[in-house]
Amino acid sequence: MSDEPTPEPQSPPRTASASGFREAVETFRLPHYGPLWASNLVQFICFHVLFMAMQWLVTTLTDLRGGVTFLSAIQGASIALASPFAGVIVDRYAKRNLILLGRLGLVGVATTTALLVHAEVLSYWGLVAIGIVGGALASVLGPATQTFVVDVVGRNRTQHAVTLNSIGSSFGTVGGAAVGGVLIGAVGVVSTYLMAATGVVLSALAILTIPMRGRTERSERSSLTRDLREGFAYVRERPPLMLALLACSMAIFNGAMGPMRVIFAKYVFEAGPSGFGAMSAAHGIGTMAAAIFLTLRPPTKHFGLLISGTMGLYAFGVLAYSFAFSFEYILVVELFLGVAGQAWNICAMVGFQLVVPPEMRGRVLSMVLTLAQLGFIGAGVVGLLADAVGDQLAVGIFGAIPTTLLALQLLFGWRVLKQM
Template sequence: MPGWRAAARRRRTARAAAAGELQAVETRTVQPVPKSTGGTFRSLRIYNYRLFAIGGVISNVGGWMQRTAQDLLVLDLAHGSAFALGLTTALQFLPLLLFGLWGGMLADRYPKRPLLMAAQSLMGLLALTMGVLVVTGSAQVWHVYVMAFVLGLISCVEVPTRQSFVVEMVGRKDLSNAVALNASSFNLARVVGPAIAGVLISALGGTGPMFLVNALSFGAVLAGLGMMRASELTAPDPVPRAKGQLREGLRYVLARSELLLPILLVAFVSLFTQSFSMSIALMARQVFGAGASSFGLASSMFAVGALGGALLAARRVRPSRKLLIGGALSFGVAQIVSGLAMWYPLYLLFLIPAGIALITVNTAANTSVQLAASPEMRGRVMGIYVLVFTGGAPIGAPLLGWVAEVGGPRTGVVIGGVLTMLGVGAAIMLTRVIGRRTHAAVRRATAAAAGA
């Protein structure tokens, strides 16, 4: 073939490739979500998901019992230090900030069910170890710091794997429902767990048994995973090991606004919302002088709102962008209002809309990201999502803990609400700026290919 013909063919191929890339960026390439019927709890008809959900409820109750006990234990061991409480939260989420992307990559490379079973076993062993230390009177505050950090390391793999495993159980048509039911399970446990923990801590005179109960609860998850029917899972082929897979995941997100906006929004909002449980503890203890049982009630009231919001979300097939943005702004307002409450029952009442708003934005963002991601990229995309969802806590939690220590818990809650609302605006602006730059880069590549 003459040289000029070969060169012409190469130019045509380059122009076609560049044009195809531009079209992929400028148009939504997400497949339509199949229509689903069956009501709010339709995903529970699926055998594998039903096992997953039952184990999740039991384990989540144990987890919230431990979380309540952990906060109270740190306050006792650190003589009421708000900074120590914030540092514990930061250490738990710091590994996700450092290594969360690698966890998502592992979720794409290996079968998810065995990964989940290994991670859940390690988390149960960690809770057992801490429980023994507390019961025997050997626990020191640095033990809690170490436990929080190691738990964060395990979560680097467990969280993105668990998130991306849902669609393998229920398929695309019921994904939105399953994500919302997972949130319902989590927040049902958030209602029950802290309340039970508050009563048991007062009755037993210590926090140690809560860690032991949580260790036992992991058995329910392991049993459910072990009893699943592998033939009914729609698992994609594992992605072979190759160089540049992390960069590939980042480029994939940056080129798609339907992924970029929810991820950026969650990044800015979670910077200060992940410390909201810490703020509830400080408000209950230091502002209103509540004991362990009353503190448990405050956490439960917030979870009542979150549970209601999750059940409402379970009826949606696909969340809208307006719902995502509106939920984030509403949570910022709810934070400010709750921080200004002057009467404890009124504070408890304001926690309900705060819970509704927070779970609305969380479920909307999670569902939007999973539906927009292709199967072979879902683990890495969820790794990025989990990174930004939890990665802000190492920055936001100590900062708001320090603000609460200097200016009081009310100041920390109000500032957190204001920064949440500012973060929503920043996420929208950055999505537009990055989108324009991505489009411009693709157009330059198209022009260069046409002129070659």
């Protein structure tokens, strides 16, 4: 195949009277989007199974909360540190090929983990090293997958393509949680890793059925650092983008919720793998509900306000999580967190891609993903804090701080955010 940029597909023009449902159906009818969506769905399910297996595995290697959250922290750090360079790579090279290589790389990581666990030679620090490699691969897969969707459907279908992709992600969260919880309890961590790796192989093969390589915006080549500086300069000159990215940085607190979920399941509620799966599934149902709603009513303006507001709602949900007076209550809060988190994800993925030029999409989106991964700092700290003051108080502190900061941002910065 040629490395020339693929012409943007022509999709039917949107009309004001067209319903969200009809536009979603029309998006599915575009060439190659259906296979891409199905491929991503399989990836999302298997990735969530692998994530759950890793989280459960680490609880068997250490009893310390700080040890559990440190693994998430170091993996998040590898994603955050690699993401800026990954954004430049995504803007330079064929996205389909990057997705294929990234998925096959993760298959190798998952298979290696399974073999080491089976041989009973995997240590805690070995799992940390594996997490770093997996995080580096994920740093490329994230922006490549998101921007390839836009290349396949065209910019005038971005809202519906991204929200439909988010529905697939939500199915993956629910399905992955249900399957992962059952598999870990029924067949063990090793078989769970191998089954999920097989699914990722299938998703990698499916991406090959799409003939489009993905748009590469530049024919000339400059240094990685020059391209990075260009992307940062573009954002610095636009205060609405800067303020919206500042809201995204609150993930430094909100991101701590991920690694604390398994701690609440195992130690606070003593719910076992099935309870852990139920908590993840409730979260997934919330993400699905938000994705379906925003497919029917896609965001079209005021993205800055939406990004800050939805991040604030998620922070409030983390604060509510700390009360944890019953398992049923936690399932409701998980549902709320799923709605708020998915709403933020869609508003950010759609908003940033629509307001920046095509040649900047990979770099700006990698900034968003880098900030989203700042939770690695919170993940490391919240575990140590939980060991010192208790699980619930630690989560409460990590919910109260961003809730307050984002409320102040909306109060004093709403006019600037509204310009995005």
